[in-house]
Amino acid sequence: MSPQVMVTLPHILRPKAGNRAQVPVAGQTVRELIDALDQDFPGIRFHLCYETGELRPFVNVFVNREHIRYLQGLDTPVPEGAKIYILQSVAGG
């Protein structure tokens, strides 16, 4: 059974999730969490990832405060009860 976690969404994507800041999602890895999010909120994956599968460059995912860039990327395992944060970089101008 895949772990159930709470995912905190960035403000700009909350309208896609019924204006909720946090949503419960199940998945063994971050990639599976994104797949599950896309099942529940169709189209949300394209906001987070390119068609080729990789995360968009200014989209950051944290598993319990650790950036997945320094873990196993989208294949980072998701522990039961973990707090997942999807945040946008402070970038642009």
Place this chain on the structure above:
Amino acid sequence: MTQHTAYAPGTTVLLVGTKRGLFLCSSRDRAKWNIEPTGLQGQPVFYAIVDQRDNCRLFAAENTEIFGSFIHYSDDFGQTWQKPERGIQFSPESGEKLVNIWVIEAGRSSEPDVVYAGIDPASLWVSTDRGCTWEPNTAMLSHPTRERWDPGNGGLCLHTIIPDISNADRMWVGISAVGCLRTDDGGQNWVFANKNTRASFLPTMYPEFGQCIHRLVQHPTQPEVLYQQNHCGIYKSNNAGEDWVDIQQNLPSEFGFPIALDSHHPETVFVVVEGEGRHNIDGQFTVYRTTNAGEQWEQLTNGLPSGPAVRLGVLRHGMCADTHDPCGVYVGTKTGQLFASRDRGDSWEMIADFLPPIYSVKAAVLD
């Protein structure tokens, strides 16, 4: 055709795409302008059009800085927007990824449900259901030279689409820095149309492809006639792009981005050429006009800023003309100024000085 009710017939509408959203300017007399934000705010909108073929559906290309690029459409002049059921998005198997949506153009009057879009990575996308679903043109994606296409500074962008008004099978596109391509068979095959246009930055001055075309327009009554503004020159073709003639003449620079045409007097063409800093040459912001199809150009400066610190630049989609006679000409700058002329450029007025950097200006005169 269903009539819209938002604006009186004859109203001139400008859609102004900016770094921070889409704005709509409207005027009954082109003297007094109402400027409003649309419902698309906060993110870059590269381009937007009013499709006047059926109740003025608006289309906009939003390229968010973080969370992807999307086409939106609106049936209430921009107050509310919808995304397509199936938007511009490559299949996972394609190996391609959408970078930016650069341009949207309505199809011909003979194809009322067709809308076209150009994107980076350079490809043409087509909707045959008024923007609800989109598919790529596969012939362009599999062009035999595609692996040798190199991007311009702004990306490998298909930024101009010209559906031939006289021939439903013929179309031209402009791609930076690949050049002009033409199809004569409804998009099944694409040939280069770059003969005699320079690529001064390449080892070969006149290559088959690799030119940095900036913008292209078609003569409204002589469909074989095209004008282009290129990184390396201003050109005219009298034979559908088979070859091109340099019409820089007395213009002070070969470099510029936008080009626009007076649809009632199509030998009248407008450009904004620039210096090395990609802004006005010397201290006078200038629009240039030819009234004899490029034999001679005149400077239009009446009402345009002048001074030692004036540095205004205009991007490729930042100028357009409306379809009134005398035509209106509209120029939006990279620093957020919007200039309008209602007398073919003889005189100008700054109608906004407070917008975000302007990416595109597109005019429509409503029926």
